[in-house]
Amino acid sequence: MQRLRDVLRRLSPRRGADSGDRELRADGSEQTDRLRGSSELRSDGGVATAEETPTETGRWQSLLSSDFVQSIPFWLPPFLLMGFFVYGAIGWNLVISLTDFEGLLLPEYTVSEFDLEMYRRALSDPSFWTAAQNTLVLLVAFTAVCLLFGLLLAILVDQEIRFENTLRTIYLLPMSLSFVVTAKFWAWMYNPQIGMINVTLRQLGLDFLTLQWISNPDTKLAAVIFALIWQFSGYAMVVYLAGLRAIPTAHYEAAKVDGASTAKMYWRVILPQLRASTMSAAVVLMVFALKAFDFLYVMFGNNPGPAADILATMMFREAFGSNNWAYGSAIAIVLFGMALAVVAPYLYSEYRRGEL
């Protein structure tokens, strides 16, 4: 991590220069600049009329004609709908997690009785910790390997090979399948007797590697993570490919002229420029990892067992299996907190870079 930061710091002045000569050289970007200019012209016109009105009719009309008011029909309805149905539901969930809602009687929402008992209960519940640990392992391992694999694929596909589009489609296709489908057929592939994986291993004479993939607690989570990586590394590849295509050829050429080896070129010149791609792909992948519920539910039912239980399955079980609504809500809030912890730094960094 520290090393990475050093590399980035060393690169930062050069990065400034990069962006400078990108504007000069790349025809495409110049054109977009021109396009952006023209759209600004139009918006400038709007502002100009807005400036004229107050001198004639006063502040009320200036308010009416301001961008904010005029744009209300466009952003307010979705804003309210989202606010109520998404964030309102999250808020309500938070409220429920503070009550002792259990069984089939609605809770009394007395503010004085709100407490954090459900969170305390979670902290002292060993199965919560198992699930949290599994969730974290899934999150980190899945995201890291997915990114790495996606990057490798992207670099390979970027070598102006033949059938590039076909390959790209093939790699991306698994992502278009639903979790339900992939869970079903990975369950078949992991079948220790007739499953494709063990059959292949046996064909290769690697009998000692034929395991009971999804029933052995040691390999269960790994097997799940592997299947998920298979499904989503194509997505990482596409994001990286877009990132690679945005890097001008001159950078590769310059690196080669300076005598950099291929590995060094990618490590020092190309990878640092893929920071934005990595960020956005990582965020999406992590959120997918938190939502792996469908996959586990289809594969194992509502209880995947301690080896592969994640917070999402545990929450479902507590709330809808045991009627422990408040406890389920508390777990959901923890999960929400984790998702927020993943997304917030990304949003903040985008904000600081002025891209939001």
Next chain:
Amino acid sequence: MTDANEGSDVSRRDYLKVAGAGTIGVTGLAGCMGGGGDSEGTTTDSGSDETTESSDGDSDSTTEEDSNYETLEVQHWWTGGDGAKAAEALFAGFEEAHPDIEVNQNPVAGGGGQNLKTVIKKRVLNNNPPSTWQAWPGAHLQPFVEADKLKDIGDSVWSKNGMKDAYLEGPKDAAKPDGKFVTVPINIHRLNNLFYNKKVVEEAGVDPSSIEKPSDLTAAMKKVEENTDAVGMANQTKSAWSTAQLWAQVLLGEHGTETYRAFTEGKVEANKEAVKNSLSIVKEYTEYFNDDAGSISWTEANKKVINGEAAFFHQGDWAAGMYRGQDGFEFESEWGQVPFPGTQGVYALNMDSFPMPKNNPSPEAAKKFLQYVGSVDAQERFNPKKGSIPPRTDVPKDKFGPFLSRQMDDFANSDVQVKSIQHGLAIPPGAKSNFGDAMSTFTSGWNVDKTYKQLKQAFN
């Protein structure tokens, strides 16, 4: 250019800040509203609107028996296979008996009833239940009774049709989770079965009916594996429920009804030896399971019995439905069934029932329906198709085929009927979920001590 750009940028970022603040505001607001608001407005179930509307008008005029009935809304999860056919027969029969009652079947598919249970909980919480629904009786209904959501139908339904005489003690007990009749069982699936492939056991020289105890089954399976190519027992361990069922039968067979009952009452520690011993027996069984038990479903496991790849199979008697559907695989000649070793004279019950909710949208129609469910006619139509037996003991056997007829005899002559643990009849949902956790721990690693510890805590 840069000026204009910055200007718009600043204002856009201002909006962002405002939006952020606004979001927090709305969240808080909605949270409060959700907290304080009454819940009835928030349900938007398909079909629920209809029922509330119709119930508004008629709730006063229900005293007259012959007046118009409200639409009867019945929710169930019999949406495919044997269940769908059985439900169809049941509702056809009800229509014949009561052509004046309009029935709105509102089935919710999937998840072994898990999805329907979720829907029902939500509707009952909102005091907007359907007229009746498919529910496991017994402890499963305990939360409903505790929340005072079910009506006492001891007089209005159970004293009709001679039901109280025709039902045996076990099912009647399950219909009274808290001492009062609140539900009407329609079918019984037996759980303490041991199915076997006749050819395989004959080839191995094993006589299933001579196995006296669950612990002796191990030796029989060993013999099977020594003398044939088949595995001792087909099972699935991908999800824990089959193994949970199996363990319950082992506990029942090895340690008797009293121990079994004590366990369901939460007396785990007092029966430590019995519980641990029965877990160990199941652990011994695992050596004779098919290798791919961890990645198949119960139907695939059952296929192994049909194909002669496995000798024994434990499952509820719904498994026999697959044998019935298989050509050239006949009862007594190709497959057989004995009560699980050690459980002679016991009938382990897994039932479906129809409870009577309070705040019923169509109380009179629901009453008629439940009376019908408790009748000979309904149970004779439903059960042969479902592959289960009627809880009434006076239903004629002619429509049931040889296997179910024998099960009916076993049932009528049984000394005692115990309630299922895995299917929620014997232990309430909270404990059942913990029990499921413990069993998932068990199936991943077969660690007896760890599982016992979790079972001990399951009832807290």
